[in-house]
Amino acid sequence: MANLTKSEEDYLESIYVIQQEKKVVRIKDIAKHLNIKLPSVTEAVKKLSQKSLTIYERYGYVQLTSKGKKHAQEVFKKHQAVFTFLTKILRVKKETALKDACLIEHNLSAETLEKLIKFIEKNN
Amino acid sequence: MANLTKSEEDYLESIYVIQQEKKVVRIKDIAKHLNIKLPSVTEAVKKLSQKSLTIYERYGYVQLTSKGKKHAQEVFKKHQAVFTFLTKILRVKKETALKDACLIEHNLSAETLEKLIKFIEKNN
DNA sequence: TATATAAGTTAGTCTTACCTAACAATATAT
DNA sequence: ATATATTGTTAGGTAAGACTAACTTATATA
Numbered sequence: 001m002a003n004l005t006k007s008e009e010d011y012l013e014s015i016y017v018i019q020q021e022k023k024v025v026r027i028k029d030i031a032k033h034l035n036i037k038l039p040s041v042t043e044a045v046k047k048l049s050q051k052s053l054t055i056y057e058r059y060g061y062v063q064l065t066s067k068g069k070k071h072a073q074e075v076f077k078k079h080q081a082v083f084t085f086l087t088k089i090l091r092v093k094k095e096t097a098l099k100d101a102c103l104i105e106h107n108l109s110a111e112t113l114e115k116l117i118k119f120i121e122k123n124n
Numbered sequence: 125m126a127n128l129t130k131s132e133e134d135y136l137e138s139i140y141v142i143q144q145e146k147k148v149v150r151i152k153d154i155a156k157h158l159n160i161k162l163p164s165v166t167e168a169v170k171k172l173s174q175k176s177l178t179i180y181e182r183y184g185y186v187q188l189t190s191k192g193k194k195h196a197q198e199v200f201k202k203h204q205a206v207f208t209f210l211t212k213i214l215r216v217k218k219e220t221a222l223k224d225a226c227l228i229e230h231n232l233s234a235e236t237l238e239k240l241i242k243f244i245e246k247n248n
Numbered sequence: 249t250a251t252a253t254a255a256g257t258t259a260g261t262c263t264t265a266c267c268t269a270a271c272a273a274t275a276t277a278t
Numbered sequence: 279a280t281a282t283a284t285t286g287t288t289a290g291g292t293a294a295g296a297c298t299a300a301c302t303t304a305t306a307t308a
Contacts, residue, residue, distance in 0.1 A: 005294075036295095037297065043258095112220060131265065164265070
């Protein structure tokens with residue numbers, strides 16, 4: 001288990017989400033999605049590649065490895081669970097829920113995630 | 125509205141909690157509570173004092189200003205709400221809930237907090 | 249094909265928030 | 279009262295993760 005930082009989780013999740021929308025992921029797409037500057041992305045993607053979480057070569061596309069994808073999906077799952085709970089059950093405004101979910105997604109233990117998902121299924 | 129970092133919120137909350145238990149707060153108490161080293165605390169408390177969130181003089185006690193206390197209470201309230209939700213409603217294990225709450229407390233919007241509290245009141 | 253624009257990289261800087269090692273002050277115990 | 283232990287401070291270091299400025303590569307257009 002890689003033990004990723006929030007920042008790394010954000011990158012992986014972004015790449016995952018962008019890929020589902022656009023099939024191909026560029027440095028600038030990630031920058032836009034995370035609202036940060038290009039050089040920060042270049043550097044981060046290099047590091048993720050060193051950790052075998054992404055595949056990247058200069059000026060090319062960014063891809064997730066299967067390991068990277070697994071982590072990305074895990075984070076995304078947490079995001080979705082929290083977002084659904086906030087909007088459907090607490091009836092928090094969409095924009096607020098989105099912001100909160102983007103932060104809370106990094107702080108959910110496996111146990112809480114599991115129980116949250118079950119709770120949503122029952123109460124929705 | 126001061127806009128505090130997570131770290132600053134942690135310090136304020138710690139000071140607040142310790143004060144309720146011990147009446148007097150020392151640098152070492154905070155270090156123990158947050159599980160960090162003394163010099164980190166000294167430095168942080170200096171900064172908080174510069175921001176008028178704490179009152180401190182070398183080798184003395186640490187106190188919250190009313191401004192600092194307000195922030196501390198706000199964080200503590202979020203912590204309690206999340207912890208209660210996790211333990212009472214999701215039935216997450218105490219230790220897990222505590223860990224999760226310590227992280228999530230920094231990422232709850234005012235709107236979500238408010239709605240979470242109402243939800244707990246109704247469903248408990 | 250030459251050139252302008254967009255995208256990406258490199259180098260260097262900044263801030264936050266920790267740390268260790270060494271030293272200083274305070275409190276405690278003999 | 280002095281030695282010792284505890285607590286706190288100072289100085290300096292490190293890592294993560296962002297940034298800007300300057301440069302390079304790639305792409306698009308005239």
